[in-house]
Amino acid sequence: MDFAFLQTTLLTLLGGLPLTLELAVSSILLGGGGALMLTLMQASGSLLLSAPARAYVFVFRGTPLLIQLFMIYYGLGQFRPTLQELGLWSFFRDPYWCAVLAMAMNTAAYASEIIRGGLGSVPPGALEAATACGMRPLLRLRRVILPLAIRQALPAYSNELILMVKATSLASIITMMEVTGLASKMIAETYRSIEIFACAGLIYLALTLILTRAVLLLEWRLSTTRKNGTPA
Amino acid sequence: MMKTGFLTVAVLLATAAVATTGAVAQTKPTAITIATEGSYEPWNFTSAGGKLEGLEVDLANDLCARMGVTCAIVAQDWDGLIPALNARKFDAIMASLIVTEKRLGVISFSEPYAPTSAAFMVEKSGPLAKLPGANSTVDLGGDPAAVNAALAPVAAALKGKSIGAQTGTKNTDFLDSYLKGSVTVREYKTTEQHDLDLQAGRIDGVMAQKSSLTALLLKPDYKNYTLAGPTFVGGVFGKGIAVGLRKDDATLKAMFDTAIQAAKADGTIEKLAQKWLKTSLN
Numbered sequence: 001m002d003f004a005f006l007q008t009t010l011l012t013l014l015g016g017l018p019l020t021l022e023l024a025v026s027s028i029l030l031g032g033g034g035a036l037m038l039t040l041m042q043a044s045g046s047l048l049l050s051a052p053a054r055a056y057v058f059v060f061r062g063t064p065l066l067i068q069l070f071m072i073y074y075g076l077g078q079f080r081p082t083l084q085e086l087g088l089w090s091f092f093r094d095p096y097w098c099a100v101l102a103m104a105m106n107t108a109a110y111a112s113e114i115i116r117g118g119l120g121s122v123p124p125g126a127l128e129a130a131t132a133c134g135m136r137p138l139l140r141l142r143r144v145i146l147p148l149a150i151r152q153a154l155p156a157y158s159n160e161l162i163l164m165v166k167a168t169s170l171a172s173i174i175t176m177m178e179v180t181g182l183a184s185k186m187i188a189e190t191y192r193s194i195e196i197f198a199c200a201g202l203i204y205l206a207l208t209l210i211l212t213r214a215v216l217l218l219e220w221r222l223s224t225t226r227k228n229g230t231p232a
Numbered sequence: 233m234m235k236t237g238f239l240t241v242a243v244l245l246a247t248a249a250v251a252t253t254g255a256v257a258q259t260k261p262t263a264i265t266i267a268t269e270g271s272y273e274p275w276n277f278t279s280a281g282g283k284l285e286g287l288e289v290d291l292a293n294d295l296c297a298r299m300g301v302t303c304a305i306v307a308q309d310w311d312g313l314i315p316a317l318n319a320r321k322f323d324a325i326m327a328s329l330i331v332t333e334k335r336l337g338v339i340s341f342s343e344p345y346a347p348t349s350a351a352f353m354v355e356k357s358g359p360l361a362k363l364p365g366a367n368s369t370v371d372l373g374g375d376p377a378a379v380n381a382a383l384a385p386v387a388a389a390l391k392g393k394s395i396g397a398q399t400g401t402k403n404t405d406f407l408d409s410y411l412k413g414s415v416t417v418r419e420y421k422t423t424e425q426h427d428l429d430l431q432a433g434r435i436d437g438v439m440a441q442k443s444s445l446t447a448l449l450l451k452p453d454y455k456n457y458t459l460a461g462p463t464f465v466g467g468v469f470g471k472g473i474a475v476g477l478r479k480d481d482a483t484l485k486a487m488f489d490t491a492i493q494a495a496k497a498d499g500t501i502e503k504l505a506q507k508w509l510k511t512s513l514n
Binding site for chain 1: 314315318329334335398399400401404405418419420421425428429431432433434483
């Protein structure tokens, strides 16, 4: 084991961590907003709103993120004159925003289905009881629907969060030098793929560990029973 | 007794070792697999019909015929070429692979079959079209003072610009070591991708092998683009393009060396250069 090499590798790759985190956080936040909108559109009961939302979810869940990223970056890059006329080129010129857009649009589709599942799990009896108690719709949403729905949706959503952190590795194909991009560059220079990919994997593993612990803590806070007394 | 016993064992082992290496060296392969990248027109690329074509594909077939082996040519992503060769996924690389010290540390090379030079490609109407040093050649292995003098105006003209190059090529090495702080280097998985980004206007120029750029510029899609600045040779750009081979494959190296010498001598390589690069190799 060449520990000196592993150490330099780890330090070099950590240089890509800020970009990885920025990509993940921006796309999760934007995607979360998009997901909420999609869920509301689907739940609206109006075909005019729910049909486009359903079509969107179908398309973005049905195609690989890699292809979405290529289409948005290289595909739209061929329509520069049109995008310049619309004043959108400064956005699409930047690989960072293309990556955030692709990942946010992708996660919005998945997360909207997760939220829909959470809302669907709220028992009608609980809604009736809340109404019978005289709760107004907003209070009912805050005190009954959201706590129950979030509790149900959280485990599935934590999966989606982990997937998004790892999906940032695709951004290296559009020249973003995040952790995986730096790893590819190092491998191209040294040909020591096993050690370098192992270090990159370790960084993602650490990120996932922190993320899962944080979600578990949240789950524990939201649980009604708090069986074990302490978070797992 | 102990001593003679030890000696006998040692001699036996030594003969066994000689016999084994001898046996390996004697068995000439009858079929080999050659890997190329398949996205570096006109050296090697995938045609519209999905077939691998290009100078290196033609040359590989010619060399195989000379060596009397049947060969299969496969495409493999650029960043996996050398690791996969050493993992014995194939036997040789012909993918515009330049001979460098770093690569010699992990694989061996045949005799070079083509020299290398690199250049910038920029938009004709853009500010970089008048990059200083046009029609001159900078030998990076030459006198450091002369190299610096030639590079200084280029670096000044490129200040604040972004240049695309393929990850893991000598082009990125050059940009990183000679123009660091002056240009923003954007790294791409394939050269096709940086060409697309140049056309989209996301980058101000690309750096790639001159022969490849020259061929690209003949296409109607690139009529608004041109080569700019000096041609770079030597130094980080290494000792020419050669077949990449495993270090323990001395037999195959000897076979390739002989075949390449023959292909050079009878003008086959020059003919292929005229066919694919539309220019002489030198």
